[in-house]
Amino acid sequence: MSEFKIARRETDNIxxxxxxxxxxxxxxxKLEEAFQTLLKDERYRIVVNCKDLSYIxxxxxxxxxxxxxxxxxxxxxxxxxxxxxxxxxxxDLLGFPLLYDIVPDEAEAVRRFFDATRPSR
Amino acid sequence: xxxxxxxxxxxxxxxxxxxFVIDLIRKNVDPEVGGLSIVRDLMLVGAFIQIALVLRAxxxxxxxxxxxxxxxxxIATASMLLTTMLLRMAPGAGFDAKNFALLPLDYATQFAAxxxxxxxxxxxxxxxxxxxxxxxxxxxxxxxRNYRIFLVLLAxxxxxxxxxxxxxxxxxxxxxxxxxxxxxxxxxxxxxxxxYLTKREKVFSLLYGFCLFGCFTVINIIIGQSGPTQEAxxxxxxxxKQVVSLACIFGNVYFxxxxxxxxxxxPTAEAFERKTTEISSLHNLSRLVTQVFDFQELVETVSTxxxxxxxxxxxxxxxxxxxxxTAPAGSxxxxxxxxxxxxxxxMKNITTEEIDDLLSNRRHAxxxxxxxxxxxxxxxxxxxxxxFAHLKRGSTRVASMIVVPLISHTGPLGILxxxxxxxxxxxxxxxxxVSAFADQATVAIENSRxxxxxxxxxxxxxxxxLAQEMQRKLLPQSLPDLAVLDLAALSTPAFEVGxxxxxxLRIDDHRLGIVVGDVSGKGVSAAFYMSEVKxxxxxxxxxxxxxxxxxxxxxxxxxxxxxxxxxxxxxYVVVDLTSGTLTxxxxxxxxxxxxxxxxxxxxxxPGMGLGLSRGATFAGSIEEQTIALREGDLCVxxxxxxxxxxxxxxxxxxxxxxxxAVRAHAGSAAGVKEEILDNVKRHAEQEAHDDxxxxxxxxxxxxxxxxxxxxxxxxxxx
Numbered sequence: 001m002s003e004f005k006i007a008r009r010e011t012d013n014i015x016x017x018x019x020x021x022x023x024x025x026x027x028x029x030k031l032e033e034a035f036q037t038l039l040k041d042e043r044y045r046i047v048v049n050c051k052d053l054s055y056i057x058x059x060x061x062x063x064x065x066x067x068x069x070x071x072x073x074x075x076x077x078x079x080x081x082x083x084x085x086x087x088x089x090x091x092d093l094l095g096f097p098l099l100y101d102i103v104p105d106e107a108e109a110v111r112r113f114f115d116a117t118r119p120s121r
Numbered sequence: 122x123x124x125x126x127x128x129x130x131x132x133x134x135x136x137x138x139x140x141f142v143i144d145l146i147r148k149n150v151d152p153e154v155g156g157l158s159i160v161r162d163l164m165l166v167g168a169f170i171q172i173a174l175v176l177r178a179x180x181x182x183x184x185x186x187x188x189x190x191x192x193x194x195x196i197a198t199a200s201m202l203l204t205t206m207l208l209r210m211a212p213g214a215g216f217d218a219k220n221f222a223l224l225p226l227d228y229a230t231q232f233a234a235x236x237x238x239x240x241x242x243x244x245x246x247x248x249x250x251x252x253x254x255x256x257x258x259x260x261x262x263x264x265x266r267n268y269r270i271f272l273v274l275l276a277x278x279x280x281x282x283x284x285x286x287x288x289x290x291x292x293x294x295x296x297x298x299x300x301x302x303x304x305x306x307x308x309x310x311x312x313x314x315x316x317y318l319t320k321r322e323k324v325f326s327l328l329y330g331f332c333l334f335g336c337f338t339v340i341n342i343i344i345g346q347s348g349p350t351q352e353a354x355x356x357x358x359x360x361x362k363q364v365v366s367l368a369c370i371f372g373n374v375y376f377x378x379x380x381x382x383x384x385x386x387x388p389t390a391e392a393f394e395r396k397t398t399e400i401s402s403l404h405n406l407s408r409l410v411t412q413v414f415d416f417q418e419l420v421e422t423v424s425t426x427x428x429x430x431x432x433x434x435x436x437x438x439x440x441x442x443x444x445x446x447t448a449p450a451g452s453x454x455x456x457x458x459x460x461x462x463x464x465x466x467x468m469k470n471i472t473t474e475e476i477d478d479l480l481s482n483r484r485h486a487x488x489x490x491x492x493x494x495x496x497x498x499x500x501x502x503x504x505x506x507x508x509f510a511h512l513k514r515g516s517t518r519v520a521s522m523i524v525v526p527l528i529s530h531t532g533p534l535g536i537l538x539x540x541x542x543x544x545x546x547x548x549x550x551x552x553x554x555v556s557a558f559a560d561q562a563t564v565a566i567e568n569s570r571x572x573x574x575x576x577x578x579x580x581x582x583x584x585x586x587l588a589q590e591m592q593r594k595l596l597p598q599s600l601p602d603l604a605v606l607d608l609a610a611l612s613t614p615a616f617e618v619g620x621x622x623x624x625x626l627r628i629d630d631h632r633l634g635i636v637v638g639d640v641s642g643k644g645v646s647a648a649f650y651m652s653e654v655k656x657x658x659x660x661x662x663x664x665x666x667x668x669x670x671x672x673x674x675x676x677x678x679x680x681x682x683x684x685x686x687x688x689x690x691x692x693y694v695v696v697d698l699t700s701g702t703l704t705x706x707x708x709x710x711x712x713x714x715x716x717x718x719x720x721x722x723x724x725x726x727p728g729m730g731l732g733l734s735r736g737a738t739f740a741g742s743i744e745e746q747t748i749a750l751r752e753g754d755l756c757v758x759x760x761x762x763x764x765x766x767x768x769x770x771x772x773x774x775x776x777x778x779x780x781x782a783v784r785a786h787a788g789s790a791a792g793v794k795e796e797i798l799d800n801v802k803r804h805a806e807q808e809a810h811d812d813x814x815x816x817x818x819x820x821x822x823x824x825x826x827x828x829x830x831x832x833x834x835x836x837x838x839x
Contacts, residue, residue, distance in 0.1 A: 054770065057812075058641035058688070058761070064731065066686030086772075094690060094709035095729020095742050 006034050014045045014110050019054035023060035029061070035067045044076020047109040051082040056090050064100065077101060077116075079109040126178060129171040136168035148224075148231060159283050165242075165358045166279065173246045181252055187255060187314040188322045190331040194251045198372070201244045205343060205350055208237045213779050213812070216352045223287045223356040245361070245368035249275075252368075258314040267307055274301035277366050279360035287355040297362065305371035309378045311538075317397075320390040323383055330380030337373035339452055344369065349433040355453055386832060389623070393677065394478065395432070397431050399554045402426045404563065416569050419738020423537075423562045424467035430558060431551040432520070433539045435470035438527075438567070440535040463488075463535075471540070479503075479519055481511045491526040492533045497556050498524040502544040505626055523547040527558040529567045537562065568789045585645075588618045595655050597625050601633070605698055607820035608635075609790035614824070619813035620647025621760050626662040631699040634662050634671075637758040637817050638691040639710065641730075646687070647813075653682060654689060667708035668693040671746035676708070676731045676739050688732035692758055694819070703821060704747045705754065709733070711764060713759040714779060715748065716786040752823035753784045755793060762814030763797065766805040773804045790818040 004027035007018040017034055021027070029094045038046060048064075050056075051109065064078060071078055079101040091102060140161055147157070157332045180193075213230030216223040220679025225231035233638070249272075256268050263335040278297040285291060318326055339788050343350050344366060354362040400627070405426065420438060427436045443461040467475060480487065486509065493730050504507050522540040522799075526533060537559050541547065547555075600608040612621050620640030628634050636658055640647040657675050665671040671693055679689065690710035705713055728743040766773040777800065785796040794816050801814070 055765075057765075058639065058690075062641045062686035062688065065545050065688060069685060093711065094688070095733060097726070098738060099728055099734060 004030055006030060009032065009048065011114075012081060013111065014047060014113055016047045016049055016106065017044045018049045018051065022055045023063075024055065024057040025059035028057075028059045028063050032066065039067065039070060042074070044071045044074040045113050046071065046076065046078045046086070047106055047113075048078060048080050049082050049106050050080060050084070050087055053084070053087055056087050056093075056102070061090070061094060064096075077113070079107040079112060080105060081106045083086045124505065129175050129224050133168040133171035133175075136164045136171075139238065140164050140168075144231060144235065145228075147613070148228070148248055149683060158199065158286075158761070162283055162358055162360050166360055168248060168668050169242050169361065169364075172243060172682075173250065176243075176246055176496045177250050180247070180254070186322075187258060188318065188325050188329070188529070188591040190255055191326060191333065192253055194248065194376075195329050195333055195336070196252075197244060197247050198333055198340070199371050202241065202336050202340060204240050205237065205340070208233050208353070209349055213292060215349060218288060223352055224443055225356065232681050234353035234356050237353045237810060238361065241344075241365045242361045243356070245365040248372045249364075252371055255314060256308050256311040260311075263437065264311055267304060267311075269369075271308055274304055275364060277364045278367065282359040282363055285359055286419060287359055289481075294363070297312065298367070301367050302370055304369065306374055308371070309375040311380045312378060312799040315379070315382050315386050316393065318386075320387075321396055323387055323390045326383045327380060327387065328656075330376050330383055333376035333378050334373065337369055337376060341366075341369050341373050358677060387530060398546040399430045400825050402430045403554070405555060414569075414572065416566075416573070419569055420467040421564055423558075423565070424469045427537065427539055427555065427558060428469050430554050431539060431541075433490045433546075435468075436539040437468040437476060438535055438562075439472060439538055441533055442531075464763035475517070476538075479509075479512070479517050482660065483508060483511060486523060487532075488536060491536060492525050492528070495526060495528060496659040497526070497552050497559070499547055499552055500524070501547075505545075517544050520544045523552060523555055525545050525555055526558055526565040526568065529563050531567070531829055534563055534566055555738070565666070566710070585616075585618065588645065588648060589614070592618050595652055596623065600605070600625060601627075603633075603698070605701075606696060607790040608813075608824055610817040610818070612815040614813050615762070618645060618648035620651050621762065621813035622651045623758070623815050623817050624655060624658050626658065628663055628666050631697060632666060633698060634658075634666075634692045634693065634757065635817060635819065636662075636691060637710065637760065637815055638689055639760045639813070639815075640689050650683065650687060650689060653679070654691070666695060668695055668704055670692065671744050672708045672728065672731070672743050673740045674705050676735070679731055680735050682793040683732040688730040690730045694756065696819065701750045701821065702747055703750055703819075704745060706743055706745045708743060711759060711761055714759070714782055716757075716782050718753075719783065719786065721783045721786075723775065723779070750821040750823065751822065753786070754819075754821040754823075755782060755790075756819040757782050757793070757797070758817040759797075762812040763816060766801045766814070768805055777804070790820040793820070794818045 004019070004021040004023055007020070009018065011018040013060065015038055017031075017038075019031070023031060034045075038044075064080075068078055080091070080096075081103050082105055083102060088102070091097065091100075096102065101112060102110070143157070143161055180240065211233040213233055215230055216224055216234075218224075219538075225234060249827075253268060274297055275433045278294060278301050281291065281297055282293045285294070312821050315323070315326060318685050342456050344354060344362075345351070347456060348664060354365060388519075420440075424438060427433065441461040441463055465476060468476070483822065487498075494714065498508050500508065503517070503519050504512065505513075505519060519540040520542050521544055522538060525539070526536040527535045527537060527616055537555070539555055595610055597610070600610060608625070610623055610625075612619075612623055614621065622636070622638040622640070623634050626634040626636075638651070638654055640654070657678050661671055661674050670714040672691065675691070683689070688709065691708045692705065692707075692710035694705040694713065696702055699825035705726065707713070707728045709728065712725035715722055715724050724746060726744040726746040729739060731739075733739070734742075758776070764772060764774055764778060778797065781797050781800045782793060788796070797818075798814075
């Protein structure tokens, strides 16, 4: 039941985590580990693609909360993309859209990273 | 039992006395007269059979150990020899031999002969009984058979002389006597008890055997020669004379064999003794496997016994303590790489410094080597072994050692080191026994750890039960019973304790606050936050009657204590009982379900969860909404345990919840609550209940008589 997988990709120095399956209290440590690895390598521009994420519990949401502060302190961000209606509803219920950049697709998320950095250069 | 013995002894005594009286009367009469001699002999035989029975019972518990039996035999034999010598000096004219009969010449002779006959007969019985116990030690089937044949031959020899006169002899008796002697010799090869003696006992056995052999030889010479002693015995009783002769020959041969056999066993005594120690130590250790409550004691015993079994100089144990994740601070690189740290325990005759000197930096390599090999490593000569090249000449007294891995089915547990001060100190059997020993120790240590773990688990379980009890007390013990508002609530944790929360608070005389919340995560940490929320609600609820304001203040109150990946979702409704309105704010929680006029809808004012953000962002997100209640309106507050109850991938969901509530809305609050719970359970019947679940149902009864309502609220809600 608690099948959960993470695939990691990199495009243009932006790191994409593709989540698949159920993200709950049992599988949350996996995601936590993935974020920890990214932060250790000082990768702060992160997109989480939730195309195949079928369920997220409050413990799963907590993982995002745990890292956002550190990531933003380092001029990075965690953007969420491709959320299914059901998963989006969970995020929305808690008010995550107020805190996170949640966009329809991954390309848009990547583009936003560049939009944000270009004016500052 | 005692009575029977007394009776046997009494009857034997009476018989003997009778015989003595008969002898006195017919002092000068030929024994052949009137067949009286047969009766007399039978009486004597009967008497000694009784005596034998009593003696057997007495001797059976007297000397459990073969050496003590030999001692007893020696005392008896020496006494017998002494008695014989003394009686030979007794005054008397002797016997007159006439027609194969012996006639005492005076009463002194007769008396002395009777006494000697009696003593010798008792002695014969004792010898046979003692020999029986020695012969039958560790008996086989043939042992008992051979011994019984000897006894039967002995009896037949004795009985064959019943009709004979003292100085007569017959071929039959001769043949039987010869056969009996042959079986005495055969039985004399049964000396298995010697093997089990300790070295000290063997020395005693040698000594006793020699003395006994000597005494019996003298006795046999005395009774074999024609002389006063032989005459006395022949006169006393011909059958008993046969018994005595055979017993003495048996004793002579047996103890002769004892002496010789012990002599041959003496050189191997030490080895045998060692084996016995090994076996008994192993046996003790296997018993130790069950004594696992005191780990220190266990380790102590293991090392003490190791020293004992192979007579080693010193020994110690290394126990591995695996750690999860990263190595504890201050541990060496080798330790970090190995994934365990090592504890040295049960040191015997060696200090930590000596061990450090001996093993130095080779410790880890040595360990890896024995764990890889999974069998004991024998170092015959430490000073010449390449593994110990780091040792300086004369820096250690250890000359040879065994390194035995303790490996359980879960992996390496530790290592047992055993050392000696001579090179090539460990033979193959030492290695075998230490290995066997190590296996037992492994099981014991493993068990001890498991028991410790399970005790710990038991304790935790109890703590959790207590926590559950405490948490249940944090939820309202009863709900206010109001005329205008019907309330029902239920909360069940997924584990022992949970993160769901609901509460009811009287804000003032006409307003009632009802809150439902869910702390992120489950279990103990969630339970702690839940109790914190309870405190916040009880204290801030009255101060901030506006749900929105309450949420903002609660968020501030929580901000300092909540950790960054936790958050709390709350929904807070304030029901004004006089105006019939319901005001709510939602902080990231599931929307309120409202069924009004037979149709249901979700009421979802915006608002983010508590603990997600501070200050303005949070305050900006929270809104407040007011609903005018109509008679029969139904409100359902719940946690995601309801909507996320799953069957496979299919969640119970908002639609089913709404349908259920609409279908049941005509009933009481409790009825609606039950209906929802039933449907959720039915939906998720195959799945384990894996989320906390809370349902609070409000049903507005409405109607007039506000004043009455207010007073009832004041009474019931404290």
